[in-house]
Amino acid sequence: MATDTLRLYQYLLATRTEGPGLRAAVWVQGCPNHCRGCMTPETWSFTDGYDMEATALAEEILATPGLEGVTFAGGEPFAQAAALAALAAPLRAAGLGVITFTGFTLAALKARKDSATEALLAATDLLIDGPYIEALACTDKPWVGSSNQQYHHLTDRYRESVAAYEKKKNKLEIRIFPDGRILANGMLPEEALRAVKNLKSATLLCNDAV
Ligand code: SF4
Structure with a gap:
């Protein structure tokens, strides 16, 4: 696969549940971490999903009015x-902020010492890191699923907004399409998320922390 080709699970061009303000959100397909209790094991396979060129997705995001940023x-x-660094480059050049979730710790990512990892870290304003640990599940930290996960402000862009959001509750968005499909994204307690996921035709989009 070319380095600017993304393997995607799903994306939304405008959501208010995946970080501060109105954001595009991109859920990539494929995860090697296999956290116990992960709400979206359907994103684990590296062969499911679909391909999309980073430039094509960047064009769609840049054509969406009113966005503050994008969440990966x-x-x-x-x-x-x-591929995500390639997507982030034109978005950052246009002034959008970048939040990236990862099941790896920042220390593990830094230890990789590979250029692609360094490029995505350099393109990220706020990194939320760490695997989902079922025994540490929580819903009182904005956007994260378990209390081990940490906010790393790689720039100052979201320092104040994370502090402000810590006083707010997590939110869930539910979209119902004319063909009956239901799309849910955001955060709720695990039991409630699983109930939403069990709705007929429902697709659940969690951030990487759940
Ligand atoms: S919680 Fe995130 S990092 Fe962990 S297995 Fe699920 S998708 Fe992967």
Whole structure:
């Protein structure tokens, strides 16, 4: 696969549940972490999903009015670091902020010492890291699924907004399409998320932390 070809599970051009403000959100397909209790094991396979060129997705995101930024989740974003860095470059050049979730710790990513990982870290304003640990599940930290996961402000862009969001509750968005498909994204307690997921025709889009 070319380095600017993304393998995607899903994307949304405008959501308010995946970080501060109105954001595009991109869930990549493929995750090697296999966290116990992961809400989206359907994102684990590296052969499911579909291909999309980073330039094509960047064009769609840049044509969406009113966005503050973009959120990369999964699946595992750092399994596709080069393609996501290629996607992030024109978005950052246009002034959008970048939040990236990962099931790896920042220390493990830094220890890789590979250029694609470094490029995606350099393109990220806020990194939310660490695997989902079922025993540490929580819903009182904005956008994260278990309390081990940490916010790493790689730039100052989201420092104030994360502090402000810590006083707010997590949200869930549910979209119902004319053909009956139901798309849910955001955060709720695990039991409620599983109930939503069990709705007929429902697709659940969690960030990488769940
Ligand atoms: S919680 Fe995230 S990192 Fe863990 S297995 Fe699921 S998609 Fe992968």
